[in-house]
Amino acid sequence: MFIKSRCESAELKQLRYLHIRTNLSEKEKRHFSNLEKGYEGELKFDMLLDNLSGEWLILSDLLFEVGNTIFQIDSLLISQKGIFLIDVKNFEGDFYIEADRWYTASRNEIKDPLLQLRRSESLLRRLLQDHKLNLSIEAYLIFINPEFTLYQAPRDLPIIFPTQLNRFMKNLNKRSSKLNEKHSKFADLLVAKHMNESSFTQLPNYDYEQLRKGVICEGCQSFLISVEKYKLACNSCGYKEEIKSAILRSIEELTLLFPDRKITTNAVHEWCEAIVSKKTIERILTKNYKRLGYGWSSYYVNS
Structure with missing residues (x-):
């Protein structure tokens, strides 16, 4: 059951309009494309969650502030025994890991996506502690795009690859989940703590006269x-x-x-x-x- 559904961010909408009405720089176009692609991947994962059986509380696209630190969660699943924290990536193409660093096939280093997952997990755990909630957290990085390949990845990483998605969803369905009022109150708390918009947006400077x-x-x-x-x-x-x-x-x-x-x-x-x-x-x-x-x-x- 979706308690909080996903919607496009104001930043993505603004960039989409600006992309049509003015000339964005190459850097701005890449940022817009990344946001658009990321949102598409998250929607694909939401469709998979729609088919979950049993009792689940699902919250999408959460933004929190804990200890003056802002962090975002793509999908959060509340079950009887704990929480599943999911970060969805819509990467496409060949990537590899070497000496704990992530690279594209053309040897361009990228930011390690697991760092964001671990950071979100740590801050979510702190949020739970602040409210005296004792719930276990399982965090996963999910690559949704079937055209994604990662070479030289250690086997113990909390990563779900495109070829593993169906099995991952089947395993979730096998976990019997019976929720009570405590779980509902926790979901309500998260919705109440959610921030509508982040102050960390990357919008180009624009004015009324320059727009078509x-x-x-x-x-x-x-x-x-x-x-x-x-x-x-x-x-x-x-x-x-x-x-x-x-x-x-x-x-x-x-x-x-x-x-x-x-x-x-x-x-x-x-x-x-x-x-x-x-x-x-x-x-x-x-x-x-x-x-x-x-x-x-x-x-x-x-x-």
């Missing part, structure tokens, strides 16, 4: 949009979307990229590059947002 305006096609992320009665149609892929849905999506994008910018009819009209009339935008805003102020000084907020 217009409505982005939800199907292919292009700007070639035309109006067909009550729908917007993409001239590139043919995808059609209700005008209301497209405008609301564009408003969400605007507020995420510029949270301090007031949402007005004129602001949305300009952001959408006047694809529809101000009258249509005002009607959509009035029905879906709360209006504050009067006349030219009025603006909209979430109701």
